[in-house]
Amino acid sequence: MTRATFETMGTVVSLEGAESPALLGAVRAVFDAADRRFSLYRPHSELRRIADGSLELLDSSAELREVYATALGWRGETGGAFTPHRPDGTVDLNGIVKAWAMAEAGRALGDGDWCLNVGGDVLVSGAAGSGAPWVVGIVDPADRTGLLTALPLVGGRRAAATSGSAERGDHIWTRGREAAEFVQVTVLADDIVTADVLATAIVSGGSTTLNDLTARFDVDVLTVARSGELRATPGIRELVTR
Amino acid sequence: MRRRAAVASVIASAGVLIAGFQIGSAVTAARTPSTTGTGTAPGGSASNSGTSGGTSSGSTGTTGSSGSSGPAKDGTFTGATEQTPFGPMQVAAVISGGKITDVKVLQKTNQGGRSVQISNQADPMLRSEVLQAQSANVSMIGGATYTSEGYLMSLQAALDQAGFTG
Numbered sequence: 001m002t003r004a005t006f007e008t009m010g011t012v013v014s015l016e017g018a019e020s021p022a023l024l025g026a027v028r029a030v031f032d033a034a035d036r037r038f039s040l041y042r043p044h045s046e047l048r049r050i051a052d053g054s055l056e057l058l059d060s061s062a063e064l065r066e067v068y069a070t071a072l073g074w075r076g077e078t079g080g081a082f083t084p085h086r087p088d089g090t091v092d093l094n095g096i097v098k099a100w101a102m103a104e105a106g107r108a109l110g111d112g113d114w115c116l117n118v119g120g121d122v123l124v125s126g127a128a129g130s131g132a133p134w135v136v137g138i139v140d141p142a143d144r145t146g147l148l149t150a151l152p153l154v155g156g157r158r159a160a161a162t163s164g165s166a167e168r169g170d171h172i173w174t175r176g177r178e179a180a181e182f183v184q185v186t187v188l189a190d191d192i193v194t195a196d197v198l199a200t201a202i203v204s205g206g207s208t209t210l211n212d213l214t215a216r217f218d219v220d221v222l223t224v225a226r227s228g229e230l231r232a233t234p235g236i237r238e239l240v241t242r
Numbered sequence: 243m244r245r246r247a248a249v250a251s252v253i254a255s256a257g258v259l260i261a262g263f264q265i266g267s268a269v270t271a272a273r274t275p276s277t278t279g280t281g282t283a284p285g286g287s288a289s290n291s292g293t294s295g296g297t298s299s300g301s302t303g304t305t306g307s308s309g310s311s312g313p314a315k316d317g318t319f320t321g322a323t324e325q326t327p328f329g330p331m332q333v334a335a336v337i338s339g340g341k342i343t344d345v346k347v348l349q350k351t352n353q354g355g356r357s358v359q360i361s362n363q364a365d366p367m368l369r370s371e372v373l374q375a376q377s378a379n380v381s382m383i384g385g386a387t388y389t390s391e392g393y394l395m396s397l398q399a400a401l402d403q404a405g406f407t408g
Contacts, residue, residue, distance in 0.1 A: 005402050012393040014382065014402050098387070117398060120385040128381055139385030139397060147397070149372035150380050164386025184386055214362045221364050222372070230372060231364040240372050 001113070001129050009035045009098060009118075017114030017126075026108040031118075034101035037064060038093050051090050064093075071096045074197045078213065081205030082197050099161065099196035106158075106192070121161045123192045124153050136160045141184040141224050148224065151188065151239050157220070161195035162186040163203045181206035181225060188220040188235065195219065 003016045004024055008031040018024045039045045049055035071084035086092045102123050113126035115134050124134040133152040140148040165180035185202040189195035202210045220235030320334040336344040383398040393399050
């Protein structure tokens with residue numbers, strides 16, 4: 001299978017299995033459009049104009065309002081642990097745009113065998129070249145040149161999202177002033193938005209949020225605490241003992 | 243009569259037990275569900291629910307506790323539906339030869355499209371346990387979001403450069 005990489009949204013996309021240039025172009029277009037619209041670092045992005053008051057949210061594009069509404073929905077679902085607002089009230093959709101764009105890219109890629117990695121979050125379809133499931137290696141936050149484990153994506157699990165509290169470039173606003181309890185949280189889910197939002201929420205909300213969300217959502221979770229202690233749901237245990 | 247009542251009680255308890263287990267798994271502090279009906283509850287209460295702290299105060303099932311006398315008849319006795327945080331739960335006990343030979347879950351919860359999740363709690367795991375999976379053929383590296391600069395030093399970059407041949 002062919003592998004391509006390109007830069008967008010301040011990070012790097014690795015894509016395996018997009019066999020035609022047209023397909024790769026379609027995927028690039030999805031991310032570049034999302035970046036143009038949602039980046040707070042681009043002076044004239046739509047979201048930047050909302051942040052500086054030159055554009056009313058109600059006058060924004062349907063696409064932006066849809067993503068914002070989705071983010072607000074997740075704020076409710078996570079009891080506020082995930083939020084599309086910075087502490088100063090600025091609308092920051094960074095926590096959801098990447099996953100949202102990945103889902104869009106996934107629709108553009110369609111069925112077939114492919115594996116998409118955007119800045120450490122992974123969405124897959126079908127199987128790897130050998131016909132075996134796609135396997136995602138999870139970085140060890142204590143030694144980023146090593147892996148903590150490797151998780152095959154099986155049984156409808158198409159997405160693996162990882163959030164951390166230590167990495168620059170991650171925008172997780174923890175509730176309260178204390179340091180985040182988990183330095184890294186990986187969530188496996190059937191869709192990438194759920195996986196990414198819940199990983200972010202668990203880093204933000206700590207073990208209370210972890211227990212709440214694992215009880216309410218069909219996800220598998222692996223957490224690394226500041227102390228180095230690991231916690232895993234039964235689904236993760238099954239995967240690593242296969 | 244007493245056996246019949248006992249059977250109904252067991253069915254009800256099974257319902258409570260399952261509901262309690264569900265609640266227990268949802269409440270952070272409750273690592274293991276308490277067993278029902280043994281000992282004295284704190285404070286001297288004779289309650290046998292064993293699910294203190296649960297949010298569900300569902301009625302206990304009493305279906306099958308008719309007034310007839312004699313030994314428990316063979317058959318399947320259905321408990322009442324219990325409301326749990328995961329949706330309605332209902333169990334039935336199969337009686338054969340005066341003994342419960344099976345307890346069936348009639349109504350499973352469908353939270354997230356999966357059948358009953360007894361517990362999806364994240365429990366401590368040793369590094370040596372997760373490392374067992376290291377030998378797997380890794381296609382991509384998952385980790386907290388890296389920047390474009392961070393990518394250059396990442397395992398993902400190494401993997402991409404190596405050219406995947408799987």
